[in-house]
Amino acid sequence: xxxxxxxxxxxxxxxxRCGIVDALTFAGYDVIDAADGTSGERRAIEDQYDLLLLDLxxxxxxxxxxxxxxxxxxxxxxxxxxxxxGEEADRVQGLRSGADDYVVKPFSVKExxxxxxxxxxxxxxxxxxxxxxxxQGILDFERRELRYHDQSRTELSEKESExxxxxxxxxxxxxxxxELLAGVWQISPQGINTRTIDMHIARLREKLRDNPxxxxxxxxxxxxxxxxxxxxxxxxxxxxx
Amino acid sequence: xxxxxxxxxxxxxxxxRCGIVDALTFAGYDVIDAADGTSGERRAIEDQYDLLLLDLxxxxxxxxxxxxxxxxxxxxxxxxxxxxxGEEADRVQGLRSGADDYVVKPFSVKExxxxxxxxxxxxxxxxxxxxxxxxQGILDFERRELRYHDQSRTELSEKESExxxxxxxxxxxxxxxxELLAGVWQISPQGINTRTIDMHIARLREKLRDNPxxxxxxxxxxxxxxxxxxxxxxxxxxxxx
DNA sequence: AAACGTCGTTACAAACTCGTTACGCTCGAG
DNA sequence: CTCGAGCGTAACGAGTTTGTAACGACGTTT
Numbered sequence: 001x002x003x004x005x006x007x008x009x010x011x012x013x014x015x016x017r018c019g020i021v022d023a024l025t026f027a028g029y030d031v032i033d034a035a036d037g038t039s040g041e042r043r044a045i046e047d048q049y050d051l052l053l054l055d056l057x058x059x060x061x062x063x064x065x066x067x068x069x070x071x072x073x074x075x076x077x078x079x080x081x082x083x084x085x086g087e088e089a090d091r092v093q094g095l096r097s098g099a100d101d102y103v104v105k106p107f108s109v110k111e112x113x114x115x116x117x118x119x120x121x122x123x124x125x126x127x128x129x130x131x132x133x134x135x136q137g138i139l140d141f142e143r144r145e146l147r148y149h150d151q152s153r154t155e156l157s158e159k160e161s162e163x164x165x166x167x168x169x170x171x172x173x174x175x176x177x178x179e180l181l182a183g184v185w186q187i188s189p190q191g192i193n194t195r196t197i198d199m200h201i202a203r204l205r206e207k208l209r210d211n212p213x214x215x216x217x218x219x220x221x222x223x224x225x226x227x228x229x230x231x232x233x234x235x236x237x238x239x240x241x
Numbered sequence: 242x243x244x245x246x247x248x249x250x251x252x253x254x255x256x257x258r259c260g261i262v263d264a265l266t267f268a269g270y271d272v273i274d275a276a277d278g279t280s281g282e283r284r285a286i287e288d289q290y291d292l293l294l295l296d297l298x299x300x301x302x303x304x305x306x307x308x309x310x311x312x313x314x315x316x317x318x319x320x321x322x323x324x325x326x327g328e329e330a331d332r333v334q335g336l337r338s339g340a341d342d343y344v345v346k347p348f349s350v351k352e353x354x355x356x357x358x359x360x361x362x363x364x365x366x367x368x369x370x371x372x373x374x375x376x377q378g379i380l381d382f383e384r385r386e387l388r389y390h391d392q393s394r395t396e397l398s399e400k401e402s403e404x405x406x407x408x409x410x411x412x413x414x415x416x417x418x419x420e421l422l423a424g425v426w427q428i429s430p431q432g433i434n435t436r437t438i439d440m441h442i443a444r445l446r447e448k449l450r451d452n453p454x455x456x457x458x459x460x461x462x463x464x465x466x467x468x469x470x471x472x473x474x475x476x477x478x479x480x481x482x
Numbered sequence: 483a484a485a486c487g488t489c490g491t492t493a494c495a496a497a498c499t500c501g502t503t504a505c506g507c508t509c510g511a512g
Numbered sequence: 513c514t515c516g517a518g519c520g521t522a523a524c525g526a527g528t529t530t531g532t533a534a535c536g537a538c539g540t541t542t
Contacts, residue, residue, distance in 0.1 A: 078363075088349045088351065088352055091349075091352050091355070092349075092351045092352055092355045095352070095355035095356060095358070095359045096355050096358070098362075099359065100359055100362075100363065101342065101359070108329045108332075108333075110329065110333050111329055111332050111333055111336070114332070114333045114336035114337050115336060117336070117337070118336045118340065118341055118342070119363075121339075121341075122319070122341060122360075122363040122364055123363055142413070142414060142415065143415070143460065143462060143468065144415075144462055144463075144465070155463070157463070157498075157499055157500080158463070158464050158499080158500095159499075159500065160499095160500095194501075194502080195501090195502075195503085195519090195520090195521095196500070196501055196502080198518095198519065198520065198521085199500080199501075199502090199520090199521075200500080201520090202519095202520060202521055203500095203521095205520095212520065212521090220518095220519070220520090222508095222509070222510090222518065222519075223517090223518070398487075398488055398489080399488080399489095400488080400489065401488095401489095435490075435491080436490085436491075436492085436530090436531090436532095437489075437490055437491080439529095439530065439531070439532085440489080440490075440491090440531090440532075441489080442530095442531090443530095443531060443532060444489095446531095453531070453532090461529095461530070461531095463497095463498070463499085463529065463530075464499090464528090464529075
């Protein structure tokens with residue numbers, strides 16, 4: 001349930017708007033959109049979003065007026081102007097008015113996405129929380145430590161941390177040892193026979209305080225590999241004994 | 242008189258470089274510049290500046306390598322790429338590599354200034370806090386001293402104070418020794434092997450009365466670096482019982 | 483000159499990491 | 513049931529990283 005970032009798109013041309021919505025959605029953003037200046041301004045002021053993609057030259061309210069309102073009422077909200085008005089004077093005016101970037105149509109979707117990322121990198125303090133949690137507490141990969149609900153804590157080693165991050169990033173799926181060797185150890189598992197991974201899992205289970213007899217968090221899938229059982233997936237699976 | 246913002250320009254073409262320097266100076270910035278990749282990289286790592294204007298396609302070190310080093314060693318320094326390489330792929334790569342903006346030559350000086358303003362608007366250098374507190378007392382960076390709750394006090398040396406300020410300004414994140422060498426000692430850590438930082442940390446811990454066995458304020462993150470644990474972060478993390 | 487504070491190096495001990503090996507247990511196909 | 517492959521883990525050890533005592537060069541203060 002990594003909270004996705006939300007983009008508000010104000011754009012009157014239906015084709016372009018749909019294209020943007022599709023591209024952003026595909027790129028993993030939540031998107032809300034408005035097709036004219038009047039509704040756009042309302043949404044820009046009232047709605048919850050992390051970035052505003054703003055067309056100038058809209059029917060209804062002028063784009064720059066929306067920008068001004070946003071500056072006044074939602075001052076930290078980042079804005080990228082996306083418009084056909086590509087004259088130098090327009091670009092300068094747009095940026096001077098407080099926009100974070102100014103992209104001229106026709107534009108490259110890839111570049112737009114890259115620019116959105118660049119703006120969000122600066123404007124949104126912490127795009128995603130670095131924490132995960134499990135039964136017994138919280139995982140902090142920045143500090144590479146586990147914090148238990150009882151306030152005590154343990155450190156993770158570098159490899160333990162990487163392994164755990166990999167498993168969590170692929171939670172709910174059994175990961176083979178070969179995949180882990182490739183993904184975490186960055187080595188091609190050419191018929192290599194090693195118990196390293198098993199050892200790391202054992203040490204992780206100990207730190208996670210997971211019962212090795214019947215682990216509930218870091219599962220063994222015999223013949224397949226290991227699997228992280230995310231807390232949010234648990235409920236569905238628990239109901240079978 | 243608020244101190245003027247300083248821009249570092251790395252650009253090999255003398256004409257363009259002078260044009261930029263003049264324009265930025267006229268616009269009220271302090272400007273320092275480098276004419277090739279090698280000296281540019283050194284300045285980008287060692288010098289003090291608020292924004293980096295970076296040309297790609299330099300003689301000497303490749304521009305993107307400089308960008309990578311800046312990302313690693315001066316992580317919150319904003320960068321605008323300013324180059325003739327205008328292909329979509331280049332622009333996307335530059336932005337994805339962490340640049341804040343990407344301006345293609347030939348460019349409009351007015352627009353460049355507007356974009357610089359836009360980037361600086363978000364990446365304002367945070368004013369250094371003259372005070373901080375920790376478990377055992379209060380830190381006064383103006384007097385470079387520690388005041389303990391029991392009324393006694395100790396002085397910090399110059400380097401100790403700078404190091405501590407850097408760590409506090411980046412609290413909650415593990416700072417690598419290389420980043421500290423760049424940010425506090427202003428030297429490029431090219432394969433340097435030194436225990437200086439460890440010694441300063443040890444002396445700081447002693448003055449902070451932090452237990453070196455399990456420090457609670459100035460943490461070691463093995464293999465990564467050191468991290469200041471701010472008092473205000475402490476509560477948020479612990480409260481989960 | 484002597485005493486002092488700073489800050490870097492060196493050297494060594496201690497702690498930690500992470501892989502291997504060995505051995506015992508478990509599961510499940512036959 | 514038996515047996516072998518798969519798994520858990522204790523024990524070990526080479527290599528790496530960290531803490532810090534001791535020291536020396538240097539500049540400042542007394």
